[in-house]
Amino acid sequence: MTRAPVRHHAPPAPRVTSPAKLVRGAGRNYPPTFLHNLPPGQAAKEMVHVSATPVLALRGVSKRFGAVQALTDVTLEIHAGEVVALVGDNGAGKSTLVKTIAGVHPIDEGVIEWEGKAVSVNKPQDAQSLGIATVYQDLALCDNIDVVGNLFLGRELKKFGVLDEVEMERRARDLLTTLSIRIPSVRIPIASLSGGQRQTVAIARSMLGEPKLVILDEPTAALGVEQTAQVLDLVERLRERGHAVILISHNMADVKAVADKVAVLRLGRNNGVFEVKSTSQEEIISAITGATDNAVTRRAARTNAEVKK
Template sequence: MISVTDVSKRYGAVQALQGVSLDLRPGEVVALVGDNGAGKSTLVKVIAGVVAADSGAIAIDGERVRVGSPHDAQRLGISTVYQDLALCENLDVVANLFLGSEPRRWSLLRHIRMERATRDLLTSLDVRIKDIRVPVAMLSGGQRQSVAIARALLGEPRLVILDEPTAALGVEQTAQVLDLVRRLRERGLAVLLISHNLADVRAVSDRVVVLRLGRNAGEFRTAEATQESIVAAITGAAA
């Protein structure tokens, strides 16, 4: 569905990406892994329209597209949940989901519709939050991550990018988020998962793409790959 081909990006003397390619398909979770400085964040920012690549192309359904800004990415069906989640912790779940897309004219009826839409979306994702009117600051880490992912789905994207969604979460909260990733796949979405946790990667991904020093260093079918082979690609020991 989405193809990234021969993308390169340089920051001054630093070559962040060099000829990187990546294919993303509907109903598939692709894990993007690599050591710090491998180029993962830069590649995500290129796909999300945050930074412009120096060269290369992005195509959707075989047609080359321009992703010059985050607005372009959203219009093309690309939604990104960054590690900091970008939630307003003093606002409740409903307000966070519709932040930036609230109706221009407030009315009780529209307010009720927003609340109903929030409940329907969370229910469809099997996200359990007892009171959606409490400030997000009072939710657990896993619940906050779920709210951020739910907000990303409001625009009906085709690709959801998740940047370290289980970082700093406990075992139970991590399991909840990984279940949510599986439900995104069941909805037919393409999911790009960036993670340092290979246990999480092996639990939910269909393919693993490895970057090393800004280049493609390997691609594996998760069910067929050993952890040792993935680690070897990350570290360069396979070379």
């Protein structure tokens, strides 16, 4: 069980919830008993939204760089088994927000809550020890070290204080095979890999530590069609196993395909959280660009109100 942690985790068992909560699922026109007929995986998917305490909650987070207020009073909640897409224009503060969660930039104001308790995340190590794994946009890999070394960087397996290369290599091969990642050899330096291969290695690395929350910063930006599909599959697999996922992407198709919720940032502030299923792409895009609040929309709103009268 301990050898390849990634694939051994079954999907979370369906939570037993009170009938009153089950009715919530019935909001979409089917009888309350319908949920019981669902396959277990789907039932679990429905149920996780019910879980009370979010894995991670940001409350009123602010971050300033010199004269730039990068984040103002940002609030965000992520539950287990949930994929939250974080979208926004360039410079909206997505990467900064992710870096505050990952401990690269400590926050100036606000509270970070982990499983309901306030925590301080000042160093990358803090985030790691909480169970947050981050895959950065600018890949954080060492060119001169081989694939195995990069996968286990910072959490090397040791035997009597000595690196256990054999075990690391075995686990690395297992992991890469499980995730259907194709690279020529696990013993070649990262420098010899293509951009897409590096991205998959970086994502594979984030999954080694069995994190509770995985943050993917534009994971598909540099990938081909097939690799993008693989990464999206990976995201779904993460959700099935009950991990919380924050996905940053500019690609609305990707977001619609895998995310449960979309949190929009605009100029460093929250600009709405949408349920993916019940929101159209246009609504999300207008939230990103700020088109919801301009002269045209205001006039349109007024005209509508007058017509109704």
